[in-house]
Amino acid sequence: MPRWLIPLLLLIVLIVAVEFYTFQAFKTFSKNRFIRxxxxxxxxxxxxxFFITLITYDRSNGQTPQFQMAMGLLLTISIPKLVVILVLFGEDIYRGVLKLIAVITGETKPLVGRRKFISQIALGLAAIPFASFIYGIIQGKYNYKVIKYQLSFKDLPDAFNGFTITQISDIHSGSFTNKEKIQYGVDLINQQKSDVILFTGDIVNNKADEMDNWLDVFDKLEAKEGKYSVLGNHDYGDYMNWKNPQDKIDNFQKVKDIHQKIGFDLLLDEHRYLEKDGQKIALLGVENWGKGFNQAGDLKRASSGVNKEDFKILMSHDPSHWQEKVKKDPLNYQLTLSGHTHGLQMGIEIPGWFKFSPSQFVYKQWAGLYEEAGRYINVNRGFGYHAFPGRVGIWPEITVIELKKK
Known part of the structure; x- marks a missing residue:
């Protein structure tokens, strides 16, 4: 018997159970046969x-927009049904308690059936995530937000007081389908008129040619003091099958070449000094280093020749690098810029009050700005999208950071 057969059968049984249970709400809510x-x-x-897409999925093609849409539609109908189940299960517990009381007291009154207003509540609540997912797939993934921070440092050189950084991350060009919307996002980046643009990795999903149709869009990005970038875990081509090892090596080189084509200086465990009025700050970039992911990055190599007293900005794609290595490093990296998490592309954020995403159960720093002992990390929520072809509550982000002298 194939190993996958038992898990598949269990999954089918689970799906049937979920569908049967949620169908009870529809039966109680409406007797209209068309609705049912x-x-x-x-x-x-x-x-x-979804199952046909999964069965026919070819890992040599990488994760296509068609695969993502199949996943997105599955989530769109599944998450609301979980809401329905939670509400109905709560009523079933209540009905079970009444039945138990009746048995104990000897009452013979029949147990009341499913109440219509409970089904209405369940379906009403389920409509919220359903509508949110539909919006997220159609428009939410293009709902670009410019998030601005002003950070003050005592050791910032005077010449860099007011220096501005625009950070973008996780382009994932292989997921894109709408050039007009992506052009709007790129124009929004340019409107910030920052001194530098820093890109913190994942320019593709897997293959270099995913960027072919978008080169003429992203090469329009402008920053008077330069554009710099690093690699992310998806840029290495590790998440698809290659016909032979050389194809993967060639693809990786082509991915690196993309950065030059769109005018970015790709830092591969390297650093550059940015200079103004005879003063300088160090900009460092490492290859991907992530807990549980590719750990190609070499922080020591990138920092070779950088002094402890230098003001440092580090680009490192995965925020777990900061948590595991960077924040306690004696060389003192004042500001780290990361991405990678996407905030899982779904969650709830009320600025200044509440922020939640399942991503926080995996990453301690998962979206936004964090500070420990005067050292900062900003985790950009990502420009593009991956796996799920939308965003629900966690919007695509363009970060603008202004450095100030304390």
């Missing part, structure tokens, strides 16, 4: 589309 039929038909179509 539509509920069943849509679910069947989405599940079939």
């Amino acid at each position: 039929f539509s509920f069943v038909a849509i679910s069947i179509v989405v599940y079939l589309n």
